[in-house]
Amino acid sequence: MRRRILEAATELIARDGIGGLRYDQVAELAEVNKTSVYRNWPDRSALVADALTTFGADVAPLQDSGDIEADLVDFLEALAAATASTQGRALLTVVASAREDPELRAIVDEVFERRLSILEHRLKTAIERAELPPVESSFLAEMLAGPVQLFVTRGPRAFTRADAARVTNVVLAGIRATHGT
Template identity: 50%
Template structure:
């Protein structure tokens, strides 16, 4: 199988050769970032792992920042799904359970660690911020729908999202207790009850 992509990038066809090559490069990027941290990503190692020519990586992502940013966004889009079943409590619990699984995966742990450490260059910081913006937008859409339906009083989405998600991060980074579904339910119940109760005052 050819491992090159067209010189003049064609419009990617889902399932086409260009898309498959891109997919392999993204997978390899996430794997290597997980292994070495964001600062340790090398194009030659990446090309070898993805089974493509190094030039295929350089041609499509001349800027390392763009590649890492795209891989991080892809990681965020795949891992932080917040459904809208019409039941806010259920959707938030599911979201927290998935967020925990994602942070607790080897790649997730490495990315968290990269985001926290001095490896964080300005370009990496921008990519991490982009991932966060994406998650915040997803949370905003779901919260707006809940407010519209009267499931939730109007709320500062940033505050609400951080209050919900931060215990996941802290439970996992401490490693003292697992972040189970029961904990996700408890966090969601306390936060929802607290937001509703304080809005009444």
């Protein structure tokens, strides 16, 4: 039941933003009593946080095969799928609207930072191994993840592995050309 409620909440946030998250609608979509939602999540922010984080779509896996280029292509492909998922879209609606709400901002920051910190960690390792020139890893992460996010939200076609390779190639070539090695 917990799962059904969280799926319903995620769906409503993805469709209408957090303004669409009303307990009666969550209960109706999950086909449970409204009291079940209130009992498990007396706090609305906790329900938002669980909806955005429970299914793990916020995290794309990132391997360390020793080949930074191949690992980034895999990661960007997985990131595109995560971004296009119901939970990924729910996250994006909340990210855009969370500016004035400190509590919500903290939830979204945590999810977003977790996603990007996986990427940043892998980039740091590659820099240490001199596979990449020394560059601020948060900047590099934005250069890689930003185009994927824009591509997915813009539609109209799916983000492919070839797209992931193209983004990776351009960014790494650009970093190498502007920062030496």
